[in-house]
Amino acid sequence: MEKFTTLTAVAAPILRINIDTDIIIPSREMKRVSKQGLSDGMFANWRYTEPGGREEDPEFILNQAPYRDAKIILSGANFGCGSSREHAVWALHEWGIRCVVAPSFGAIFQSNCVRNGILPVILDNAVIENIAGQVEASPADNQLRINLENRTLTAPDGTVHSFDIQPADRDMLLEGLDAIAVTMKHDEAILEFQARDRLQRPWVYL
Amino acid sequence: MGRSIIEKLWDAHAVADLGDGSWLVYIDRVFLHERTGSIALKGLEAAGRQVRNPEQVFCVMDHIVDTLPGRTDETMMPGGKAFITTTRQAANDAGITLFDLDDPRQGIVHVVSPEQGIAYPGLTLVCPDSHTCTQGALGAMAWGIGSTDAEHAMATKTLVVKKPKLMAVRFDGTPGYGVTAKDMILHLIGRHGAAGGVGYAVEFTGEGVRSLPQEARFTLCNMAVEFGAWTGVISPDETTFNYVKGRPYAPADGAWEQALADWQSLRTDADASYDAQIVIDCADIIPQVTWGTSPQHAANIDTVVPDPAAEPDHTRRELMEKALAYMDLEPGTPLTEIPIGAAFIGSCTNSRLSDLRAAAAILKGRHVAPGVKAICVPGSGSVKRAAEAEGIHEIFLAAGFEWREAGCSMCFYAGGENFGLETRVVTSTNRNFENRQGPRARSHLASPTTVAASAVSGHLADVREMATEK
Numbered sequence: 243m244e245k246f247t248t249l250t251a252v253a254a255p256i257l258r259i260n261i262d263t264d265i266i267i268p269s270r271e272m273k274r275v276s277k278q279g280l281s282d283g284m285f286a287n288w289r290y291t292e293p294g295g296r297e298e299d300p301e302f303i304l305n306q307a308p309y310r311d312a313k314i315i316l317s318g319a320n321f322g323c324g325s326s327r328e329h330a331v332w333a334l335h336e337w338g339i340r341c342v343v344a345p346s347f348g349a350i351f352q353s354n355c356v357r358n359g360i361l362p363v364i365l366d367n368a369v370i371e372n373i374a375g376q377v378e379a380s381p382a383d384n385q386l387r388i389n390l391e392n393r394t395l396t397a398p399d400g401t402v403h404s405f406d407i408q409p410a411d412r413d414m415l416l417e418g419l420d421a422i423a424v425t426m427k428h429d430e431a432i433l434e435f436q437a438r439d440r441l442q443r444p445w446v447y448l
Numbered sequence: 449m450g451r452s453i454i455e456k457l458w459d460a461h462a463v464a465d466l467g468d469g470s471w472l473v474y475i476d477r478v479f480l481h482e483r484t485g486s487i488a489l490k491g492l493e494a495a496g497r498q499v500r501n502p503e504q505v506f507c508v509m510d511h512i513v514d515t516l517p518g519r520t521d522e523t524m525m526p527g528g529k530a531f532i533t534t535t536r537q538a539a540n541d542a543g544i545t546l547f548d549l550d551d552p553r554q555g556i557v558h559v560v561s562p563e564q565g566i567a568y569p570g571l572t573l574v575c576p577d578s579h580t581c582t583q584g585a586l587g588a589m590a591w592g593i594g595s596t597d598a599e600h601a602m603a604t605k606t607l608v609v610k611k612p613k614l615m616a617v618r619f620d621g622t623p624g625y626g627v628t629a630k631d632m633i634l635h636l637i638g639r640h641g642a643a644g645g646v647g648y649a650v651e652f653t654g655e656g657v658r659s660l661p662q663e664a665r666f667t668l669c670n671m672a673v674e675f676g677a678w679t680g681v682i683s684p685d686e687t688t689f690n691y692v693k694g695r696p697y698a699p700a701d702g703a704w705e706q707a708l709a710d711w712q713s714l715r716t717d718a719d720a721s722y723d724a725q726i727v728i729d730c731a732d733i734i735p736q737v738t739w740g741t742s743p744q745h746a747a748n749i750d751t752v753v754p755d756p757a758a759e760p761d762h763t764r765r766e767l768m769e770k771a772l773a774y775m776d777l778e779p780g781t782p783l784t785e786i787p788i789g790a791a792f793i794g795s796c797t798n799s800r801l802s803d804l805r806a807a808a809a810i811l812k813g814r815h816v817a818p819g820v821k822a823i824c825v826p827g828s829g830s831v832k833r834a835a836e837a838e839g840i841h842e843i844f845l846a847a848g849f850e851w852r853e854a855g856c857s858m859c860f861y862a863g864g865e866n867f868g869l870e871t872r873v874v875t876s877t878n879r880n881f882e883n884r885q886g887p888r889a890r891s892h893l894a895s896p897t898t899v900a901a902s903a904v905s906g907h908l909a910d911v912r913e914m915a916t917e918k
Contacts, residue, residue, distance in 0.1 A: 258763075258767060259764065259766075260742045264860070264882070265882060269860045270526075274530065276487070277487065293869070319646075324578065324673075325860075326484065326576055326594055328594035331594070349676075357594060408469065410466055422599065422603050425472065426604060431472070436605065445699035446476055447504075
């Protein structure tokens with residue numbers, strides 16, 4: 243997995259609450275059994291003028307010049323709620339997004355981000371709205387700086403905001419680790435658990 | 449101090465403390481479907497990894513398969529066939545149990561798993577599908593994950609999980625006439641928001657929950673994810689045990705007695721505590737419908753489309769404004785005056801035999817209104833056969849509903865079948881998101897009986913005003 247250490251990039255404010263994974267990638271855009279080729283369908287219903295079409299809607303923020311280079315999305319609460327489809331994260335990543343900043347996330351989406359090199363940052367809504375205001379004043383110049391090691395996000399005005407992240411998630415992102423390989427370090431404990439459990443709950447073992 | 453069922457389930461599956469609230473949690477069962485499971489199986493294969501206990505992994509075709517009679521691997525979804533054939537091949541290669549298209553047990557994963565006795569009290573069960581929380585209604589810890597975590601669960605028998613906070617949602621009293629489990633959960637989400645449960649595992653408690661039959665409990669837990677919760681759980685009781693007993697994969701004979709003794713200790717202790725609690729009086733719940741594009745846009749059927757101007761929180765107000773524009777609705781419009789173009793009964797929320805029975809009781813002797821396209825999709829082959837044995841399909845057909853083969857069907861639009869551009873649908877499903885059921889489709893979530901009453905009326909309708917024929 244790609245490492246995430248530091249990032250300085252354009253941020254795109256999409257300040258709506260409850261942006262669900264159907265919005266991030268509609269089901270009809272998940273066309274093949276593949277993690278690739280999904281960015282074209284990212285935000286398809288907002289990004290294009292017609293359902294299923296590919297003519298860009300100039301009103302949609304990610305179709306506008308400075309935001310085409312965005313690597314960060316600023317959003318409202320409960321970003322990535324709804325369907326578990328990891329395709330939402332694969333699509334964002336392929337398009338170029340490396341970080342989403344929101345007051346809260348859908349639980350499955352948040353895990354999926356960490357598994358795919360995207361950093362989910364949780365900040366208060368008022369802080370996010372303030373940062374969005376700074377960004378909108380001059381999107382290309384007013385970039386955000388993120389340092390995962392220090393768990394800080396620096397706003398365009400220089401204000402440093404600290405954020406929390408589970409240490410396991412942070413290590414996963416910083417090192418670009420493979421989650422299965424990390425867990426297999428505990429394999430002895432897993433096998434011991436299973437052997438004991440087989441005796442305690444034999445009916446569970448088909 | 450006493451423990452809640454969630455703590456008991458957690459403790460019984462905790463393999464290792466990874467620090468700072470993260471744990472390695474043992475996973476008893478993995479369920480897959482062809483939409484997101486196929487890619488998990490392919491991912492494992494590509495990494496050269498094995499499924500550790502294939503006998504505890506199950507897969508079903510439900511998301512992409514057509515639901516029209518005589519269906520084959522060819523689907524209306526462009527590229528859909530590849531999902532089906534890839535899943536079949538990968539499932540066979542991995543040695544897991546597949547309920548394929550032609551299997552009489554085929555159906556929606558969260559209907560099939562409990563029906564076959566694969567899910568039961570005391571288990572951890574995961575599936576790359578957000579509505580896995582449905583199965584928590586059996587007293588299991590069941591939650592939705594991504595495809596990468598599904599690979600992890602299959603390869604290692606564990607997942608890394610952050611220990612959730614605990615919330616009790618207590619329903620006092622019992623639901624009144626015309627009020628279903630769907631109305632209970634929509635009432636909760638409508639008042640506490642689609643993010644109301646974020647960070648929590650929710651236990652549904654109280655007399656209102658105890659009074660529900662097992663199938664209705666699945667409906668309640670199904671939409672825990674629409675509440676933002678990590679999962680929903682109900683302590684198992686005699687209703688649960690009676691439901692599980694005798695099912696194909698459930699413990700039998702001596703193992704049943706052994707399991708039952710264990711399950712009886714699962715229920716929440718009287719002195720358990722929670723990080724948060726919500727109390728709802730069932731007497732305050734009436735049939736619900738949604739008017740917007742989030743499940744939190746739920747309202748009493750006898751009210752009007754709300755006015756965003758009255759919403760103090762600006763983030764909610766802005767979403768309301770966007771939702772009303774998308775739904776093409778004006779504030780102040782009585783909900784029962786909103787005309788519909790389609791009606792759908794199905795999905796992992798509301799496609800079980802009791803749902804179809806209740807809808808049929810409304811539809812008996814009636815017909816859907818002119819211009820309304822109405823479809824019923826039973827949740828599984830078993831549900832369909834049981835309904836047909838009772839003659840329920842004849843009531844649906846006589847009322848002008850289509851009667852389909854089992855699957856997820858038009859709960860979402862995958863590029864194939866849909867109700868048509870901008871069609872207004874009253875639906876027993878779980879998500880009224882923009883474009884969820886079709887291009888610019890306008891979805892109104894409701895119970896199966898409210899869907900039936902609305903289909904007959906041609907507009908959203910109060911099921912309490914519609915007598916059932918004896």
